[in-house]
Amino acid sequence: MSSSSSFWDNWAERYSKKPVADEASYQTKLRQTREYFKPDMEVLEIGCGTGSTALAHAPFVKHIRATDISKDMLAIAHKKATAANINNVTFEQSSVETLEATNESIDMVMAHSILHLLENKEAAIAKIHTTLKPGGVFVSSTACLGDTMKFFKYIGPVGKFFGLIPLVKVFTVNELVTSLTSGGFVIDHQWQPGKGKSVFIVAKKPAE
Ligand SMILES: C[S@@+](CC[C@H](N)C(=O)[O-])C[C@H]1O[C@@H](n2cnc3c(N)ncnc32)[C@H](O)[C@@H]1O
Numbered sequence: 001m002s003s004s005s006s007f008w009d010n011w012a013e014r015y016s017k018k019p020v021a022d023e024a025s026y027q028t029k030l031r032q033t034r035e036y037f038k039p040d041m042e043v044l045e046i047g048c049g050t051g052s053t054a055l056a057h058a059p060f061v062k063h064i065r066a067t068d069i070s071k072d073m074l075a076i077a078h079k080k081a082t083a084a085n086i087n088n089v090t091f092e093q094s095s096v097e098t099l100e101a102t103n104e105s106i107d108m109v110m111a112h113s114i115l116h117l118l119e120n121k122e123a124a125i126a127k128i129h130t131t132l133k134p135g136g137v138f139v140s141s142t143a144c145l146g147d148t149m150k151f152f153k154y155i156g157p158v159g160k161f162f163g164l165i166p167l168v169k170v171f172t173v174n175e176l177v178t179s180l181t182s183g184g185f186v187i188d189h190q191w192q193p194g195k196g197k198s199v200f201i202v203a204k205k206p207a208e
Helices: 003-017 023-034 052-060 071-083 121-131 152-161 173-182
Strands: 042-046 063-068 089-093 106-112 132-142 186-191 199-204
Touching: 003 071, 023 052, 023 186, 023 199, 042 052, 042 121, 052 063, 052 071, 052 089, 052 106, 063 071, 071 089, 106 121, 121 132, 121 173, 173 186, 173 199
Parallel strands: 042 063, 042 106, 063 089, 106 132
Antiparallel strands: 132 199, 186 199
């Protein structure tokens, strides 16, 4: 696929073994997401990585289409689903930029730790808005480095040049919120566990 997919292919094994940085906050985000679930829901996840979140949520919804650009991340996700005997999660290799989805067909889109890795998050937000049914929800958790690590704007490209890190965009929580509201979403829930931590946002596409 792209240089981004080979970066994540190379990282997949190590990423899968890395413990969640803040387990308590992760569990809170899972709980807060579940407040929006209904058993008949069709969920799309972009940048699902090794599938942990999709597999944790699978028992609460009808189906999760979990997508990622990296085949090696997806191979690990697939193994985890088989081991857990979970059959309602479909893993698929696709970038958010090339993802195909029928307009207004999805009840919830999840995007965790990925919006800051995209060249154009506004284009992704627009696509997510189009795929959601009216009244659908977009759930995301995003590192907003612009609030506490503005300097990353200068060192990030150097790290990327040497292949040490992927593309990382630097923006603030307020800028992310503006991107979402300008894209037609209404913020329904916003939670940041602490300064410098990823912000968890549930944004709704207004019902017609
Ligand atoms: C930091 S990991 C997050 C994985 C998972 N969502 C989580 O929270 O653990 C970022 C993931 O996004 C994927 N990714 C990066 N750029 C992408 C793109 N343009 N389209 C789809 N997935 C992408 C990577 O392959 C990687 O699995």
